[in-house]
Amino acid sequence: MTSGVLPTVDVPGGRVEYDAVPGDPARAPLLFLHEGLGSVGLWRGFHRRIAAATGRRAVAYSRLGHGFSDLPPTKPAAGFLHEEALIVVPVLRAALDLAHPVLVGHSDGGSIALVHAAAHPVAGLVVLAPHVLVEDVGLRSIEAAREAFTSGDLRVRMSRHHRDADVTFRSWNDVWLSEEFRSFDLRPLLGGITAPVLGVQGTNDPYGTVVHVEAVRDAAAGPVELLVLNCAHAPHLERPHRVQQSVTRFLASRA
Numbered sequence: 001m002t003s004g005v006l007p008t009v010d011v012p013g014g015r016v017e018y019d020a021v022p023g024d025p026a027r028a029p030l031l032f033l034h035e036g037l038g039s040v041g042l043w044r045g046f047h048r049r050i051a052a053a054t055g056r057r058a059v060a061y062s063r064l065g066h067g068f069s070d071l072p073p074t075k076p077a078a079g080f081l082h083e084e085a086l087i088v089v090p091v092l093r094a095a096l097d098l099a100h101p102v103l104v105g106h107s108d109g110g111s112i113a114l115v116h117a118a119a120h121p122v123a124g125l126v127v128l129a130p131h132v133l134v135e136d137v138g139l140r141s142i143e144a145a146r147e148a149f150t151s152g153d154l155r156v157r158m159s160r161h162h163r164d165a166d167v168t169f170r171s172w173n174d175v176w177l178s179e180e181f182r183s184f185d186l187r188p189l190l191g192g193i194t195a196p197v198l199g200v201q202g203t204n205d206p207y208g209t210v211v212h213v214e215a216v217r218d219a220a221a222g223p224v225e226l227l228v229l230n231c232a233h234a235p236h237l238e239r240p241h242r243v244q245q246s247v248t249r250f251l252a253s254r255a
Helices: 046-054 080-095 108-119 136-151 154-159 165-176 179-183 187-192 211-219 240-252
Strands: 008-011 014-021 030-033 058-061 102-106 124-128 197-202 224-229
Touching (some): 008 080, 030 046, 030 080, 030 108, 102 108, 136 165, 187 211, 197 211, 197 240, 224 240
Parallel strands (some): 030 102, 124 197, 197 224
């Protein structure tokens, strides 16, 4: 787990916090991309455990409006995942010397990883419960999250982990529930992914079904392995030993 104030780096729109774990410079580094309401801290040390298990350098960062990074200068629009993948991540990679990394993305972070890998060279991809398209089951859960935030205790819980819980929540929830986002579909670009992929999905995920990782398997140009587990939306936290074992094995055969 991280503690204290994290270092920050400039990206388009402001400065973002990051946690960097040293590792073997001869091996591809790992870049961790968090979920829609996530941050460096909300990886719960997963990036550090994978770094320790593989000996690789690992970097996890909090997107603008998440954790204790700067707040975004404007409200995110329907293309926010593509903007992160194609504008922010390349700048971050250059600033932190992350040449040819393995991307590890959870949920929205998995989507960002897929979009980035379709346009930029990477050594590999690990996507945990990624979003490839919009499903009604996912939208119902996002609507339930809005109720938990406005009438339940979600705002209080989020306030422990984010500079401005309202900004973090609305930046995710409002976009996902907008009419413009209904057409979100990454399947047309998946053929641009040539790097090896490990896709992990829970069978009880309230935000999406196995169709997302199956779409990656069916459309990506490179080899794709799937791991389907009896868990919900956070396989790396709900089935930590199995996921760590699978990720470590997957990375063992990568550069």
